[in-house]
Amino acid sequence: QKEVEQDPGPLSVPEGAIVSLNCTYSNSAFQYFMWYRQYSRKGPELLMYTYSSGNKEDGRFTAQVDKSSKYISLFIRDSQPSDSATYLCAMSAALNDYKLSFGAGTTVTVRA
Amino acid sequence: KAGVTQTPRYLIKTRGQQVTLSCSPISGHRSVSWYQQTPGQGLQFLFEYFSETQRNKGNFPGRFSGRQFSNSRSEMNVSTLELGDSALYLCASSLVTGNNEQFFGPGTRLTVL
Secondary structure (H helix, E strand, O other), rough: OEEEEEEEOOOEEEOOOOOOEEEEEEOOOOOOEEEEEEEEOOOOOOOOEEEEEEEEOOOEEEEEOOOOOOOOEEOOOOOOOHHHHEEEEEEEOOOOOOOEOOOOOEEEEEOO | OOOOEEEEEEEEEOOOOOOEEEEEEEOOEEEEEEEEOOOEEEEEEEEEEEOEEEEEOOOOOOOOEEEEEOOOOOOEOOOOOHHHHHHHEEEEEOOOOOOOOOEOOEEEEEEEE
């Protein structure tokens, strides 16, 4: 079993829909959680960064962390065709621990 | 502010050769990490350097090595290339000021024939 599980999709939604992405993990030591967006043939771009449990909102993006369930989510409101990409969750255990464990990535297509 | 830069962007090598990839972090960032991305295994951590010292290492064979220079630039080397080393190699840099944010470069796509 992988340390971080993420459904690879693909996920296809109409423009304007809410995109819901999630990851589960097994290592209870993880405290720092990130979401990256990766366009085809590009490097991952950091979207959201959260520490411990709770919610964080940034524009159309909302990240949620539930450490008790070992479950994290990313919601994209009012999705646009430009949101079509692969979304990767990543996590690490300690402050200044740069060994990130990644999910497999979910490929999202937003249809115009 | 310039982002993380990686050179070369594309590389084709044959089995048995060796290769060196280069990474320049964001100005002021002192930590550099390397990852391998393949369709089958996803993103896997190779190693991390800080102040010219390797602080952390993933589960890769000794054919994969790296180093960091005093200006924080980093190189990774793969010796005796195998077909399975074909991948996108990503470099990420971090400021090291109390959070774990990492910023990735565009990657070097290595093809081993």
